[in-house]
Amino acid sequence: MGDQRKEAFDKARSLSEAEKADEALEAIAEYTNVEAPEYTVDEMQTLNICITEKVTSAGFDDKKDACNQCIELLDGVKMMKDSLFLELYCESMYEVFSKMSRAVRDEEREQVWNKCKELFYELMLAAKKVWRDKNMPGGLTIYLNFAKLCKSYLDVADEDSFKMCESMAQEAKFLGKGQLEDEDWKDANKMIETIKKAIADARHDKELIDDSS
Incomplete structure (x- = not known):
C-alpha cells in the first residue's frame, strides 16, 4: 500500500507539472x-502543486467550481x-x-468567507504548537495571508477577524x-507592518462601503 500511495502521488505531481x-x-x-485525510510533508507538497495548477489553469467560467473542489480537498x-507542512x-x-x-457571486461571498475563517482558525491553532513565539516569520505568514484575505x-x-490579525x-x-536572527527579524517586522496596513486598508474600505449603502 505504501509503494502504491507513493507512486500515486509521484504520478500526480508529474501530471500537474505537465x-x-x-x-x-x-x-x-x-x-x-x-474523511480527515492525513498527508506527509511530501504529499502535502504534491497536493499544493495540484491545487495551484487546478485553480490557476481554470478559465473564468470554471474558476468557482475549481476552487470549490480544492476547498473540499483542504x-x-x-x-x-x-x-x-503548515x-x-x-x-x-x-x-x-x-x-x-x-469568481464567487455576491450572495455567496459570506458563506465562502465563513469557510475561509473556519479553515484558517484550525490552521492557526496548529501553528501555535509549531511556532511558539509570536514574532516567528513562519507563524506570521499565516496571519499575513489571512489579513490579505480579509482585504x-x-x-x-x-x-473580529480584523482584530485578531491586528492583535497578532x-x-x-x-x-x-x-x-x-537579524534577517528573520527583518522579515518578521516587514510582515507585521504589512498585516497592519492590510487590516487598516480593509477597515477603511469597508467603512466607505457601509457609508455608501
Whole structure:
C-alpha cells in the first residue's frame, strides 16, 4: 500500500507539472476523498502543486467550481505538527480563497468567507504548537495571508477577524527581535507592518462601503 500511495502521488505531481490538473487529482483521489485525510510533508507538497495548477489553469467560467473542489480537498485535513507542512497548507489555502474571491457571486461571498475563517482558525491553532513565539516569520505568514484575505473579502469580513490579525501583529511587535536572527527579524517586522496596513486598508474600505449603502 505504501509503494502504491507513493507512486500515486509521484504520478500526480508529474501530471500537474505537465498542466494536467484533473488527471493529477484523479491519480490521488483514493487518498484525498476520505474523511480527515492525513498527508506527509511530501504529499502535502504534491497536493499544493495540484491545487495551484487546478485553480490557476481554470478559465473564468470554471474558476468557482475549481476552487470549490480544492476547498473540499483542504477541508478536514489533519494538521501535522511540522512547519513546512503548515506553510504548504497555508499557501494552498491562500491560493484557493484569493482566486475564489474574484469568481464567487455576491450572495455567496459570506458563506465562502465563513469557510475561509473556519479553515484558517484550525490552521492557526496548529501553528501555535509549531511556532511558539509570536514574532516567528513562519507563524506570521499565516496571519499575513489571512489579513490579505480579509482585504479581498472586506465586504463580508468581520471585525473580529480584523482584530485578531491586528492583535497578532501588535504582540509580535511588542515581543521584538527576541532570539531571532537579524534577517528573520527583518522579515518578521516587514510582515507585521504589512498585516497592519492590510487590516487598516480593509477597515477603511469597508467603512466607505457601509457609508455608501
